[in-house]
Amino acid sequence: MDSLQKSLLFLLSPCLLICMETARAADSVTIPGYAPKTGVEYVYRSRKTTSTDMSLWFNKPAAIIRGDFRQRMTVVSRNANSMQVRWSLSADLPQGAEGAADSYAMNALYGNSLSVYGIRQLEYEAGLNGFPNRLVGFDAILRNIQNAAAVGPDGLVVAPQSSLTNIIDGIKSNPLLVIHNLAPEAELLATIQQEDAATYDVGQTGTVATMEYSRGMPVPATIEWKLEAADLANQTATFSLKKAYDKVAFQQSQASAVEGVIASFGEKAKQLTGEQLAAARIVSKNVTMAFIVSLRDGSTLEALETVAAESGGIKTTAMSHVWREDLPASLPELSNWNSQAMLPSAVALQPEPDTNSATAKSQLFDRSAIEEGQAAYDSGNYAAALSYWKPLADQGAAVAQYKLAGLYQFGLGVDRDSALAVTYIRKAAEQGWAEAQSSLSDLYAVGQGVPQDYAQAVIWGRKAAEQGLAVAQYNLGYSYESGQGVPQDYAQALIWYRRAADQDFAMAQYALGLLYDQGLGVPQDYGRAIAWYKKAADKGLDVAQGNLGNMYAMGHGVARDRDEAIKWFRKASDQGLATAQESLKRLEKQE
Incomplete structure (x- = not known):
C-alpha cells in the first residue's frame, strides 16, 4: 500500500474512478515494480473525446470532438535511479x-500543435515508475514556439499570438507542460505504476492526500484507490481511482477567471437571472480513472480517464482511453465515441516548420536571394552565389551565414579563408542553426581553423543533436563511445546512436549494430546486431555489408549461410572494402 501511495503522490494529470465488473481470481496479488524492457518500442492506441456544454449561454446542445491516435514509446535506457523515455508522436489517423x-x-488540432512545437519525438527523464521529471531538448522546443508566435506562414513578422504567448509563458515556468500537452499518455500510464513491488488484497482501498496548484494557488486533493480485481490467468490487476478537490480552495483559485468569463459575454451576462448567474459561478472538477496493470512487469496495459469540470457556466467532459495495441482492449469504450453530436473538423492546418530553430528568423530575409544564390552555386557559379549570400549573411541571416562559410572554407568563388569560414559558421551556430552548430563541432574535433578541442566539439554537437540533426546525434554518440570530450559512456552512446538511427542515418544504424554485436553497454545480442547491420547495409554502407556478411559466415544470430555471406561480402567488395574482399576470397576458395 505504501508503494502505491508513493506513486500517487506524483500524480499530476487529472484522474478519477470507473468501476469494473471483473470476476475475482485471487484473494491477494503482488504488483511488481515497473520494469519495462529497454530498447523495445511499445505502440499505444489512444482515443479521446471532449464534450463542451455552453447551453447556459447559447440555446445549443453540447458539442463533441474526438481524436484517434497511434503513439509509440521506447524506454531508451535505465539505471538505478531513473530512466530515459522517448515518445514518437503522430497526428495521423490510425489505419x-x-x-x-x-x-x-x-x-487536426494535434497536428497543428506538433507543427508549432516543431517536433515529432519527445524525450524525457523519468522516475523509476515512468513519470516524467525532466524534459530533454527544452531550449530547442521553446525557440520553435517563439518563432511560430513571431513569424507568419509567409515569413513575415506578425503580432504576437496571445494563445502561443500563453503557452510560452506556461512552459517557461514548467517545461513538463510540454509533455502534458503533447504526450499526456505518458503521465496517464505512469499514474498507477510503482517503483517497487507491493502486495494488495483484492478489494483493498486506500486514500492519498496530495496538493495541486491551480492558477498559482494551492488546492488540496484526495485520491481514493481500490484494487477491483486480479486475473492470474492473464496476469493482470484492475485498479480504480477517484480524485476530489477541496471545494473552497478550488473555487477561490478559479474566482477571477470565472468573473472574466462572465464579463466576456457582455449583454448576455446582463440578461441572466439570479439563478443563472449563480449557476455560472459554480466551479467544480471531478476525475475518475481505471487501470489494467501487468503482473509481469508492473506496466500499465490499459487506462481509462474521465475529467468533468464546470466553470463560468461552461461544462466540459474530457475522456481518454489508452491501450497497448498488441493486446485487446478490455475497458469500456468511451461512452460518447460515436455520438451524433460529433463536430466535423474545421481546423486550418499549419505549415510544417523546418526543424531548425533559426529557420523562422531566416525567412524574414529575402528568400528569393537565398534560392538564387543556391541556383548559382549548383551551376558552379560560385562568385554569383557569393554576391547573393554575403549581403544577407552580413545582415544576420543564419542560413546565408552558413552557406557563405562553405564558400570561404573551400575557396569557392573567393580566396580560401578558414578563419572567415569559422567566423560565419559561429555566427550561424550562435543563432541556433543546427547544421552550423554541427559544422562548428566538426571543426573543433579536427582542429581546423580553431584549436582542437574535443570538449567544445561535444558542446556544439550536443546543441545540434538536441535539435534533431541526425549527423550530430551520431557524432555525439561516437564521442560517448570513444570518450572524446566526455567520459566514455556506452549507455549514452546507445541513446544518441538510436536517435540518429531512427532517422535512417546509416552510420548510426551500423554503430548500433556494433554495440549489440560486441556487447558494449548492452547485453550481447546478435539478433539485434543483425537487424541494425541490415538496415545500414540496405542503404549501401560498405562496412555494414561486410559485417552482415561476417554474421552469416560465422552463424552469429542466424543460421550459417554461405550464399548470404558471399552476397553481402561481394556488395561491400564492389565498393572497395578491403576486409570484405579478403573474406570473399576465402569463402570462394572453399567451393
Missing part, C-alpha cells in the same frame, strides 16, 4: 479508424 476523417477534429 482502420471508424467514420469519416473529418469527424476527428482532435487529430
Whole structure:
C-alpha cells in the first residue's frame, strides 16, 4: 500500500474512478515494480473525446470532438535511479479508424500543435515508475514556439499570438507542460505504476492526500484507490481511482477567471437571472480513472480517464482511453465515441516548420536571394552565389551565414579563408542553426581553423543533436563511445546512436549494430546486431555489408549461410572494402 501511495503522490494529470465488473481470481496479488524492457518500442492506441456544454449561454446542445491516435514509446535506457523515455508522436489517423476523417477534429488540432512545437519525438527523464521529471531538448522546443508566435506562414513578422504567448509563458515556468500537452499518455500510464513491488488484497482501498496548484494557488486533493480485481490467468490487476478537490480552495483559485468569463459575454451576462448567474459561478472538477496493470512487469496495459469540470457556466467532459495495441482492449469504450453530436473538423492546418530553430528568423530575409544564390552555386557559379549570400549573411541571416562559410572554407568563388569560414559558421551556430552548430563541432574535433578541442566539439554537437540533426546525434554518440570530450559512456552512446538511427542515418544504424554485436553497454545480442547491420547495409554502407556478411559466415544470430555471406561480402567488395574482399576470397576458395 505504501508503494502505491508513493506513486500517487506524483500524480499530476487529472484522474478519477470507473468501476469494473471483473470476476475475482485471487484473494491477494503482488504488483511488481515497473520494469519495462529497454530498447523495445511499445505502440499505444489512444482515443479521446471532449464534450463542451455552453447551453447556459447559447440555446445549443453540447458539442463533441474526438481524436484517434497511434503513439509509440521506447524506454531508451535505465539505471538505478531513473530512466530515459522517448515518445514518437503522430497526428495521423490510425489505419482502420471508424467514420469519416473529418469527424476527428482532435487529430487536426494535434497536428497543428506538433507543427508549432516543431517536433515529432519527445524525450524525457523519468522516475523509476515512468513519470516524467525532466524534459530533454527544452531550449530547442521553446525557440520553435517563439518563432511560430513571431513569424507568419509567409515569413513575415506578425503580432504576437496571445494563445502561443500563453503557452510560452506556461512552459517557461514548467517545461513538463510540454509533455502534458503533447504526450499526456505518458503521465496517464505512469499514474498507477510503482517503483517497487507491493502486495494488495483484492478489494483493498486506500486514500492519498496530495496538493495541486491551480492558477498559482494551492488546492488540496484526495485520491481514493481500490484494487477491483486480479486475473492470474492473464496476469493482470484492475485498479480504480477517484480524485476530489477541496471545494473552497478550488473555487477561490478559479474566482477571477470565472468573473472574466462572465464579463466576456457582455449583454448576455446582463440578461441572466439570479439563478443563472449563480449557476455560472459554480466551479467544480471531478476525475475518475481505471487501470489494467501487468503482473509481469508492473506496466500499465490499459487506462481509462474521465475529467468533468464546470466553470463560468461552461461544462466540459474530457475522456481518454489508452491501450497497448498488441493486446485487446478490455475497458469500456468511451461512452460518447460515436455520438451524433460529433463536430466535423474545421481546423486550418499549419505549415510544417523546418526543424531548425533559426529557420523562422531566416525567412524574414529575402528568400528569393537565398534560392538564387543556391541556383548559382549548383551551376558552379560560385562568385554569383557569393554576391547573393554575403549581403544577407552580413545582415544576420543564419542560413546565408552558413552557406557563405562553405564558400570561404573551400575557396569557392573567393580566396580560401578558414578563419572567415569559422567566423560565419559561429555566427550561424550562435543563432541556433543546427547544421552550423554541427559544422562548428566538426571543426573543433579536427582542429581546423580553431584549436582542437574535443570538449567544445561535444558542446556544439550536443546543441545540434538536441535539435534533431541526425549527423550530430551520431557524432555525439561516437564521442560517448570513444570518450572524446566526455567520459566514455556506452549507455549514452546507445541513446544518441538510436536517435540518429531512427532517422535512417546509416552510420548510426551500423554503430548500433556494433554495440549489440560486441556487447558494449548492452547485453550481447546478435539478433539485434543483425537487424541494425541490415538496415545500414540496405542503404549501401560498405562496412555494414561486410559485417552482415561476417554474421552469416560465422552463424552469429542466424543460421550459417554461405550464399548470404558471399552476397553481402561481394556488395561491400564492389565498393572497395578491403576486409570484405579478403573474406570473399576465402569463402570462394572453399567451393
